[in-house]
Amino acid sequence: MADQITLEVARYRPGLDTEPVMQSYQVPLREHWAILDGLTYIKDHLDGTLSFRWSCRMGICGSCGMTVNGDPQLTCATFLTDYAPGPVRVEPLRNFPVVRDLVVDIGDFMEKLPTVKPWMIRDVDSPVEEGEYLQTPEELDEYKQFSMCINCMLCYSACPVYALDPSFVGPAAIALAQRYNLDSRDEGAADRDDVLTSPEGIWACTFVGECSAACPKDVDPAAAIQRYKLTAATQAVKNFLLPRGAR
Amino acid sequence: MSLYHRPIPIFWWLERRSYLVFVLRELSSVFIAWFVVYLLLLINAVSGGSAEYERFLDRSGHWWVVAINVIALLFVLLHSVTWFGLAPKAIVVRMRGRRVPPRLVAVAHYAAWLVLSAVVAWVILR
Amino acid sequence: MTTRRPPAPEPFLWLLFSAGGMIAALFVPVLLFLFGVAFPLDWLTPPDHAHLLAVLRNPITRLVLFGLCALALFHWAHRFRYTLYDGLQLKRFSVPIILFCYGGAVVGSIISAYLLLRV
Ligand code: SF4
Numbered sequence: 001m002a003d004q005i006t007l008e009v010a011r012y013r014p015g016l017d018t019e020p021v022m023q024s025y026q027v028p029l030r031e032h033w034a035i036l037d038g039l040t041y042i043k044d045h046l047d048g049t050l051s052f053r054w055s056c057r058m059g060i061c062g063s064c065g066m067t068v069n070g071d072p073q074l075t076c077a078t079f080l081t082d083y084a085p086g087p088v089r090v091e092p093l094r095n096f097p098v099v100r101d102l103v104v105d106i107g108d109f110m111e112k113l114p115t116v117k118p119w120m121i122r123d124v125d126s127p128v129e130e131g132e133y134l135q136t137p138e139e140l141d142e143y144k145q146f147s148m149c150i151n152c153m154l155c156y157s158a159c160p161v162y163a164l165d166p167s168f169v170g171p172a173a174i175a176l177a178q179r180y181n182l183d184s185r186d187e188g189a190a191d192r193d194d195v196l197t198s199p200e201g202i203w204a205c206t207f208v209g210e211c212s213a214a215c216p217k218d219v220d221p222a223a224a225i226q227r228y229k230l231t232a233a234t235q236a237v238k239n240f241l242l243p244r245g246a247r
Numbered sequence: 248m249s250l251y252h253r254p255i256p257i258f259w260w261l262e263r264r265s266y267l268v269f270v271l272r273e274l275s276s277v278f279i280a281w282f283v284v285y286l287l288l289l290i291n292a293v294s295g296g297s298a299e300y301e302r303f304l305d306r307s308g309h310w311w312v313v314a315i316n317v318i319a320l321l322f323v324l325l326h327s328v329t330w331f332g333l334a335p336k337a338i339v340v341r342m343r344g345r346r347v348p349p350r351l352v353a354v355a356h357y358a359a360w361l362v363l364s365a366v367v368a369w370v371i372l373r
Numbered sequence: 374m375t376t377r378r379p380p381a382p383e384p385f386l387w388l389l390f391s392a393g394g395m396i397a398a399l400f401v402p403v404l405l406f407l408f409g410v411a412f413p414l415d416w417l418t419p420p421d422h423a424h425l426l427a428v429l430r431n432p433i434t435r436l437v438l439f440g441l442c443a444l445a446l447f448h449w450a451h452r453f454r455y456t457l458y459d460g461l462q463l464k465r466f467s468v469p470i471i472l473f474c475y476g477g478a479v480v481g482s483i484i485s486a487y488l489l490l491r492v
């Protein structure tokens with residue numbers, strides 16, 4: 001195995017560059033080195049001006065998402081050896097404005113997320129003395145998958161519908177709404193419905209399915225969206241056919 | 248602060264294989280519409296009498312009609328396979344309170360496809 | 374459930390699209406294979422006229438075929454609309470696109486009803 005690999009890294013300096021330019025670096029090709037380790041090596045030894053985000057280095061904080069050889073990836077969970085002999089192209093996540101180098105602005109998602117109210121909603125909160133809201137393992141299974149989201153934005157980066165129309169609420173936000181809709185302790189489905197069934201919500205999705213392919217946590221946001229489409233459509237038919245009281 | 252926004256090419260779906268497959272899947276609907284037209288022509292010919300029906304059969308043998316139908320058949324198969332692959336994601340089936348594994352739902356779709364195709368073929372060829 | 378919005382068309386269009394996608398996926402391949410490929414290429418002998426006429430005069434056949442035609446057309450309308458929106462980035466022309474797609478499906482359904490009743 002060669003002991004070096006080339007990383008082609010997108011550089012963008014706001015105010016100086018009008019668009020990103022690719023810059024090549026040679027980094028050691030070590031077993032167990034993730035792309036992120038390669039970038040850290042560049043920053044420490046070759047070029048201290050390179051900017052990128054990371055935190056946990058163990059696939060749980062969701063901050064190190066980048067486009068690696070065209071695919072959205074968590075760079076701390078993607079290994080250099082899988083790309084040998086290289087070169088490896090590292091670019092910022094697609095579909096988000098680039099702030100600098102590999103750093104993108106995810107403010108759009110941060111604004112959308114609270115609109116789907118991804119927290120427990122109860123009609124009446126029962127007092128603490130009455131104890132926990134109990135849940136069976138089967139009830140947990142209903143939403144567990146959707147609760148695994150780490151907000152890494154790989155799904156938005158993979159989604160052409162979001163690319164074409166940034167007003168789309170998007171995969172992770174809808175999956176997180178479903179995470180609470182399907183929770184037996186939650187009573188807020190009606191509160192989330194308006195945003196989810198707006199034109200920018202589930203109906204904008206054409207089931208490309210790339211969000212689920214990109215997701216590192218097997219959340220399957222595409223399935224969350226389709227399931228809610230079926231729920232919302234069934235509800236619409238009921239509202240249409242049944243008198244108000246019988247719903 | 249000047250942010251960089253990556254422009255989206257008109258033919259963005261040529262950039263990734265999976266996007267291309269997606270667009271082809273969506274285009275299968277055009278061939279489904281074509282099939283409806285073709286079916287209506289057949290029905291019209293059958294109700295027009297046996298001479299008319301013979302003429303339809305002759306026309307359907309023209310090389311270009313066959314060519315369109317072969318392409319259409321490929322697209323329709325793409326539709327069926329992708330449809331049965333994706334349907335279990337929207338449809339959650341429960342039996343005795345437990346969720347039926349999506350794999351099984353997909354298998355049920357394929358089984359229904361097989362049975363219905365056999366029935367249709369039997370009715371027509373009987 | 375609490376809001377009093379007028380019913381939006383999208384859920385109904387989506388249901389028609391889905392029903393059409395399902396019925397098309399189940400029935401179109403075999404029909405297209407027989408009438409579009411196998412009979413024209415003489416792989417199989419086409420049924421004679423009297424037999425097909427009898428099949429088409431059966432009310433169940435007519436019902437199934439009407440469902441197939443109408444739903445498959447709405448399936449096309451919905452998918453094609455979004456293909457034009459996204460694939461060719463024509464969302465700004467959504468009004469004519471909607472009229473063309475769903476209007477086409479409505480007209481096509483009426484024509485298929487007429488042709489099936491006339492058999
Ligand atoms: S759904 Fe998956 S890809 Fe999307 S933000 Fe959550 S973990 Fe990341």
Ligand code: FES
Binds near residue numbers: 061075077
């Ligand atoms: S650094 Fe936390 S997910 Fe990669």
